Amino acid sequence: MKIRYIALWAVFFGFVACNDEEDFETTEEVEAKPELVTGSADFSTYVSLGNSLTAGFTDNALFVAGQENSIPNLLSTKFALVGGGAFSQPLMNDNIGGLLVGGTQLEGFNPRLVFNGSGPAALADVIGEVAPTTDIILNNPTGPFNNLGVPGAKSFHLLAPGYGNAANLAAMLANPYYVRMTGTTPDARVLELAMAQSPSFFSLWIGNNDVLGHALSGADGTNPMTEQATFDLAINTLVTTLTSAGAKGVIGNIPFVTDIPHFTTVPHNPINPAENGFAAQVPTLNTVYGALNQVYTALGETNRIVVFSDSTNNAVVIKDEALIDISAQITGAFNANPGFPVFVTQLGLPEAAAPLVASLLGTAYGQSRAATENDLLVLPSSNIIGKVNEASFAAFSAANLPPEVAGQFSVEGVTLPLADKWVLTPEEQEEINNVTINFNSTIASAAAAAGLAEVNANQLLQNLANGGVTDGDYILTSKLVTGGAFSLDGVHLTARGYALMANEFMKAIDATYETNFEASGSFFDIGKYPTNYSPTLQ
Template structure:
């Protein structure tokens, strides 16, 4: 059991299709189709365009920010169209390379890693394909000089755009600053994002913010370490942003927040990824069912049959998870085992002395007090694919500390098999419902603010639901929400590909047409999304 390893999503999900080959990178300028009618700006003034938002505004893709991704960001794409009807120059805080990752005084910042690439079977670190990489973007040594028209800050929540010191490197240690925004503030490190945006006197703006107000909670499996923003704070932030941005007569466009349950970060890893034909798992099934058989008897006696776990040696197996919505019956499990005269015999079958029975009873109670088999209604976060079937070292150390032999300690520490997956790896149906309910409330705030200010409005939530429910066709291409093969989402399962960003930019222009009587669509000025890549080559540096 200790050597059990998880084979990365072997259900054909990551088989690569020809139209989305990893070398499918076309960075040549787009050739516009012949205009159907003359392009005009309608009632919009694009002379000074400023964009505010988070990673989706910055051009973040493949789990990193890098030059090519920034050049294909929604605001930068839009600026090229705005330039045709009076739009001015558009500046971005470009990274120093196409590697991604951030340094601070030459030291790699934890959690700010180089980009992902396609490794033949799924997303892998760039270094896994080309060898060691050295990011060159340093927030202390080589920040670019603003002002910047693209004020998208990866990781920003709604209220962060109003926060003093969010771009001050001195606040990094206290986690009150964002390294990406540190790169943008220059000689005014305490300036708010909104303040720097307004300093440019925008005549037109785009605002796509709020995703991280729910997404951070979801990415952590709703384990409480990154709570969702409360409604009053969110409402204040959105209304303040819109009121301020329109205070001098600027027009603009806003987009809402997608449901996290529609994006491949939460829909790619199946609930039953354990193939009995892999790594000798089938041979372990009898032992596993002996252990869980003892637990299942307790569950049945307590009327908790929904917690029963049975492994199969012929079909794929669901992972075992910890579900904090379940009543904790740890004490009942321990008590039932200690009261069962046959339990010491069971313990000897595990290769332990009878005297170890009370200890084993306590350990089993603690481990399985809130456990159950995952169902198709549970969503496993994408990084769970890297831990399922592997030995949890912390658990192994805990079991070893109470003198269990290494072999037994390892057997009881296999993630998702004998050790229930922790809350951070799974979104249960209850957690999904809570997140979607808050997203719906936040989207009502965004829609109301946009309507009250007469702004264009993009239903990004519906577009991404359409990607997940069958795909969206634009020209000769149909994008879906499938990881790698779908073409819409990048390798991190959260952010869009360049082609996905071009699709979204078209939605922005359609909304602007409807509100300000521009004619980007009627004039044939929308983007041909086929001119934009779905993946970047590992050779791109």
């Protein structure tokens, strides 16, 4: 948000108010900035290690423009002013994003997202079919690379042999992005490639994925957080090795995932009764849930009650694995209720179907409740809420329910509780944040023991989420699309956000090594960096 125009108007009115010629005179002089100095740091050979946030990943992809605006590449331009050498990156082949393996699109490594006027959209949906050209088998760049940020890497991956060997891709033991970096030494560890360059200065920002992967999966257990002992060993090994020849450096800590828009954009109550004819369905829905609510009340589980409104936005229904599973009690209560067969006939089914329906309802709603404002829905949930779940539809159809009934009981977040992967409950959020606090303690201890500069990225992202951060003429917040700091995937930063973070890295370096990036006016003007890239950028 530009605020300098306000200052310009103030200057204009100040001139209008002047009456005497001497009013235009000024004795104020612009204070000269001191010359940039290196302090006790040596930037001659700078190497950066980390993950996607180090690589310049943005808008759910890695591409040339994003890499050019990566934190390490930005920092290298400032280091070059005081003796820093060349800085090489494993640049992608285009600004499309996405990866190929021998000419075949690699699943899950897609072209970048773009803004379609209302929200994030696939690049192909805006400009038509696109073809990535970066092939990890056919056209990898030649190193060595100063930017060793590997999208998707966890702390211990930087120590893992074979992590860049294409032969390990099938077993999911290698990372396609790192395959592009290893060249003739496919089994080389990330740390090995860093040390082979004899760095005089390094940056290390790793650990985000050690908790983020778990959070992105809704804490459903498919991508568990790194064990504390493993994380401690990785961080201490990295810091000890990187500083073993006297190199100095800067290390960043881990933000709370609950501060990023991937988890704060989709509201807990996104169902608008005025859309898609939902208001007309409310009486039927309340009839179905009314039967369930009676069971919840009888069991003393009133926190699970669901009631839909035809006039205000409605919360989605979710599965909460922290709740006691009362599937058997629900089924038993329905089977024992003489009025339940009549209820079943109201659904267009014969009375004989009552036991089957009781069993299906018990299974579906044994751990369900309405979402509250304390629940966080992951960003991709916006694409499935209100839609029919095909797997559920198939299961109900296999139980001989008519297609229309099978569909009615398979609507995501309405009649079918959202699965664990779509929601972070308060208990899951607390667990993730506690682990983050412990990991950050490890990072702080390692930094202090080695005399490294430390960037409190956690605090910066908290500030973005709570009122925003002012930098020059701009205010950045954590809001998706409009906040300016976060890219369209809701996880990674924009170029402007990376420039802001680069300034934070320089602040930490100033404080530890007596450099003067800030005092010398060497910080980045974040307004010169975009908040989104044009769909036509190829």
